[in-house]
Amino acid sequence: MGKKKRVKIRKLLERGEEVPEVLVMGWVRTRRDSKGGFSFIEINDGSCLSNLQIIADHKIEGFPGVAMKLHAGSCIGVIGKLVQSMGKGQNVELQADAIEVYGPADTEEYPLQKKHHSFEFLREIAHLRPRTNTFGAVMRVRNRLAYSIHTFFQDRGFVYLNTPIITTSDCEGAGEMFQVTTLNLANPPLDEAGIDYTQDFFGEKTSLTVSGQLEGEVYALALSEIYTFGPTFRAENSNTSRHLAEFWMVEPEMAFYDLEDNIDLAEDFIRYLFSDVLEHCSEDLEFFNRRIDKTLLERHKGIVENRFERIPYSEAVHLLEKSKHKFVYSVEWGCNLQSEHERYLSEEVFEKPVVIFNYPDTIKPFYMKANEDGETVCAMDVLLPRLGEIIGGSQREDNYEVLAKRMKEKELDPSHYQWYLDLRKFGSAPHSGFGLGFERLVQFVTGMENIRDVIPFPRTPKHARF
RNA sequence: UCCGGUGUGGCGCAAUGGUAGCGCAAUCGGCUGUUAACCGAUGUGUUACAGGUUCGAGUCCUGUCACCGGAGCCA
Known part of the structure; x- marks a missing residue:
């Protein structure tokens, strides 16, 4: 899978044309399973707001093992055919031939859910909010x-x-300015006026601009x-x-x-x-x-x-x-x-x-x-x-x-x-x-x-x- | 820094001083070319922290911390 060139989702959606074989990579946003023997997986790679919908037939190789890991937050790569969508809501979708999981995300622990979160909460997880x-x-x-x-x-x-x-x-x-110093704050050198900045790194008092x-x-x-x-x-x-x-x-x-x-x-x-x-x-x-x-x-x-x-x-x-x-x-x-x-x-x-x-x-x-x-x-x-x-x-x-x-x-x-x-x-x-x-x-x-x-x-x- | 408000399951919220609940998410099952999917079941708590009042505190009082809104200051 790594040998083929990956295409960003934005490019595929902008073109809107069918592609016989394409590789996309991104993070799973949501998955919906159909008992018709396949799943809908939406992934996002940050190249644009829209997700790409992936149709994953449960018969593709190794799927039962893979499916368990395809929760929101997981990172995957998918090779498949980009085709006109049969459903409403998107022009094209990817029919997967193979899926590789790069990094699963434990759904019990992953803080982002497929629901609205307050900005206050997201600030506490600044590493995941992007x-x-x-x-x-x-x-x-x-x-x-x-x-x-x-x-x-x-x-x-x-x-x-x-x-x-x-x-x-x-x-x-x-x-107020932030001071920049290499002096030992617990025991700074002193002179008559107070702290002796001639002994500081720059020889005088410095700050961030x-x-x-x-x-x-x-x-x-x-x-x-x-x-x-x-x-x-x-x-x-x-x-x-x-x-x-x-x-x-x-x-x-x-x-x-x-x-x-x-x-x-x-x-x-x-x-x-x-x-x-x-x-x-x-x-x-x-x-x-x-x-x-x-x-x-x-x-x-x-x-x-x-x-x-x-x-x-x-x-x-x-x-x-x-x-x-x-x-x-x-x-x-x-x-x-x-x-x-x-x-x-x-x-x-x-x-x-x-x-x-x-x-x-x-x-x-x-x-x-x-x-x-x-x-x-x-x-x-x-x-x-x-x-x-x-x-x-x-x-x-x-x-x-x-x-x-x-x-x-x-x-x-x-x-x-x-x-x-x-x-x-x-x-x-x-x-x-x-x-x-x-x-x-x-x-x-x-x-x-x-x-x-x-x-x-x-x-x-x-x-x-x- | 000042004024005001808030702090309760993973998240969003409820609860007259008297058994802490609901929605979402999650897990399991059902249904479906689905799309904020839907239907059913299940589990989830040191009520921010430290004291105090009270027979009894999520609730009242004091202090601390954090967050939010506004002000000052600024871009």
Whole structure:
């Protein structure tokens, strides 16, 4: 059996043509026995959502012994004839000539049953959940999105850049950082100030990155347009359906882009991704639309077909102030917009993605470019209905003096950022960029409610198993 | 981290302070070109953990842990 080339189920179902002899391999999802002397076995190999139905005549060689092992979860290989199906529900089916069991699954112990399981339960068996319809579909969609992120930027001449995972730059207190050290925690070397990091592996205090942006700017100011796509770490004790301690982020950074160019790119990017996934993952998306969220496809088409709303922060505040909607947190110019405010704007006022830009400088980081009004900066957030912020970005401050002053105001140590300031000292250029949370994108595209169910192995507070 | 909720057979859930049940799955049998198959029978429990109140606790109280939802923070 091993000598013949195996064909994936997706290919066979797409063609829908009869094949005199074919080999398929996969995991049994369900078996139904007929007393007519044969069994129906459905197998799935992850190449697509659909199973392949196998007709196994009990007369085929060794079947009585084999049949006992063909429970849900077992892995088998089958050689047979692919023929038009006599039954309803599938076009073609495989009439088995021989079946080989690679790995049986003890039905008394195998946790997955042919019934619905809660996502909470599946999280406890993260090593087996990819064998369910939902997780197979999530991971195929996730894969397609990753692929089209690369094609979007590659088609536009952006350079894919790998920024460091281990870093010394504390990206402006942007959340808690995971420390990286080889010091003996039970007995660390000490000096007057506390722990003596000169004796640590890198000779100074290091952490896992919370953003590749600062390093991305370095390469944008040489290669013009770059993007990063890699893991990001936040040690915030955050327990929500939208947060992970380890997640993947896409961060393009572009020389010669102002804020408007930046927003244009972000919008084109989002709409490209949705359009691509609608075209290439239709079976999986229809599954999500049927089982997870009945309005999913309708909303996705809305995103592809309509322009995003764009409003300045000041106007957003004005809209919220004059609205009759009762908010838990009141709104005034200068405050951070709360989740309830963002949701109100994207879900009720505009009912589509909203870009808010020109935020007060007091609530944004030091590196964002100051506007001429002296009180706002060139920041922008893209808000999606139901999900909230999916993109945060800005035009960067490219004036040396202004940036140095901002850093002083925010009490940052300039010695840590000398290389960053140097970019403004030598051949500075207007430039912009943004960050997109990859898992939040997958969440929105699939309709999955919890971010822990769109990443293979979620890392959250108190949870790093598997 | 804060607020609220939940924790009971493998899974999903029920049970006024008084004998812990139901559905699905599983096992066995029947039926059938079946397809979330169907029909019948069978087995399945330290009620998260540690204390407390009570004649008696799954149920009430205290603490711990875990999970879920929301908030903060963020992508």
